[in-house]
Amino acid sequence: MTVVKTLGQFIIEKQADFPYAKGELSRLLRDIGIAAKIVNREINKAGLVDILGEAGTVNVQGESQKKLDIYANEQFISALESGGECCLVASEENEEVVLLNSKFSKNGKYIVAIDPLDGSSNIEVNVAVGTTFSIYRRKTDVSEEPNESDVLQKGTEQVAAGYIVYGSSTMLVYTTGKGVNGFTLDPSIGEFCLSHPNMRIPEDGTIYSINEGYYTHFPEGVKKYIKYCQVHDKETNRPYTSRYIGSMVADLHRNLIRGGIFIYPTTAANPQGKLRLVYECNPLAFIIEQAGGLATNGVKRILDIEVNKVHQRSCIFIGSKNMVLKAEEMMREYSPVADTEASVAV
Numbered sequence: 096m097t098v099v100k101t102l103g104q105f106i107i108e109k110q111a112d113f114p115y116a117k118g119e120l121s122r123l124l125r126d127i128g129i130a131a132k133i134v135n136r137e138i139n140k141a142g143l144v145d146i147l148g149e150a151g152t153v154n155v156q157g158e159s160q161k162k163l164d165i166y167a168n169e170q171f172i173s174a175l176e177s178g179g180e181c182c183l184v185a186s187e188e189n190e191e192v193v194l195l196n197s198k199f200s201k202n203g204k205y206i207v208a209i210d211p212l213d214g215s216s217n218i219e220v221n222v223a224v225g226t227t228f229s230i231y232r233r234k235t236d237v238s239e240e241p242n243e244s245d246v247l248q249k250g251t252e253q254v255a256a257g258y259i260v261y262g263s264s265t266m267l268v269y270t271t272g273k274g275v276n277g278f279t280l281d282p283s284i285g286e287f288c289l290s291h292p293n294m295r296i297p298e299d300g301t302i303y304s305i306n307e308g309y310y311t312h313f314p315e316g317v318k319k320y321i322k323y324c325q326v327h328d329k330e331t332n333r334p335y336t337s338r339y340i341g342s343m344v345a346d347l348h349r350n351l352i353r354g355g356i357f358i359y360p361t362t363a364a365n366p367q368g369k370l371r372l373v374y375e376c377n378p379l380a381f382i383i384e385q386a387g388g389l390a391t392n393g394v395k396r397i398l399d400i401e402v403n404k405v406h407q408r409s410c411i412f413i414g415s416k417n418m419v420l421k422a423e424e425m426m427r428e429y430s431p432v433a434d435t436e437a438s439v440a441v
């Protein structure tokens with residue numbers, strides 16, 4: 096009989112990896128796990144409670160907010176506030192950064208950037224959705240009030256990052272820069288249990304994930320890479336298969352396990368890319384790099400991109416190392432950009 100290890104036990108155990116750790120980061124990860132369970136409960140019974148559909152409000156990206164976007168946002172922010180380790184939250188659903196003001200959180204050492212509900216377009220149709228989170232140390236001193244500048248840090252500054260995928264089972268996958276581990280929620284004990292230790296993404300894969308509906312608007316390099324994936328060539332296991340769920344977390348989770356590449360390039364509608372650097376691209380790039388994969392904007396490593404705005408967008412090529420290298424090669428050849436532009440978008 097295998098011994099079950101819960102997320103809480105694992106986090107405490109791994110704390111030993113950080114000699115100066117006082118448990119603050121561990122408690123912060125615990126708080127995120129608690130909020131994830133509460134959100135999971137609502138998602139699981141979404142059809143039975145009044146949580147489906149539009150909230151009637153629009154977020155800073157101009158997207159109409161779903162009731163579950165709002166619900167998830169409130170649950171994560173409230174768990175972080177009462178936990179006391181986080182002093183400021185940047186969320187997809189809040190235009191401004193959210194100052195956490197509880198007695199404890201004022202002195203919190205950490206900043207959390209979050210996409211509370213990823214894949215919102217899939218909520219009503221019972222397709223996997225997710226949550227992404229990114230954790231940084233604050234830059235302002237605890238005697239000062241934290242502010243937006245605390246969030247404008249490169250992805251390389253992340254101390255931890257992860258995601259939750261609410262699918263056929265619910266999993267929490269995270270890294271603190273020492274590998275990637277996955278935990279499956281066991282509803283019978285209400286605990287995330289270690290199910291995928293030391294996750295590694297295969298260096299090669301046969302899955303490509305991109306919304307081909309926008310094909311005509313893609314840069315030439317992306318078009319060439321799609322054609323490359325579709326060529327018949329037994330030796331290189333092509334044609335690859337196309338899989339696109341439309342929830343970045345779910346597409347990425349599949350590719351992390353099976354091998355594959357996820358691409359969201361620039362399009363006419365999103366000349367800077369659609370996905371948000373701070374709370375979508377950076378946390379997933381940290382995970383994939385820690386699992387042995389790559390994440391770039393076609394030219395530059397996602398984690399090295401300068402962050403100037405909380406809701407900054409970027410295009411992204413992420414997944415199995417050799418597939419991302421191939422896509423980059425196509426971009427260099429067919430959609431070259433001057434290095435100065437590299438950190439914006441291609």
Ligand SMILES: O=P(O)(O)OC[C@H]1O[C@](O)(COP(=O)(O)O)[C@@H](O)[C@@H]1O
Pocket residue numbers: 158187210212213214215216306341342343344369
């Ligand atoms: O419908 P499109 O343009 O392919 O976009 C799908 C992408 O947009 C997203 O839904 C954006 O995330 P949100 O749902 O958090 O806004 C990603 O999860 C997904 O990969």
Ligand SMILES: [Mg+2]
Pocket residue numbers: 210212213214343375
């Ligand atoms: Mg999202």
Ligand SMILES: [Mg+2]
Pocket residue numbers: 164187210211212213214215
């Ligand atoms: Mg979202």
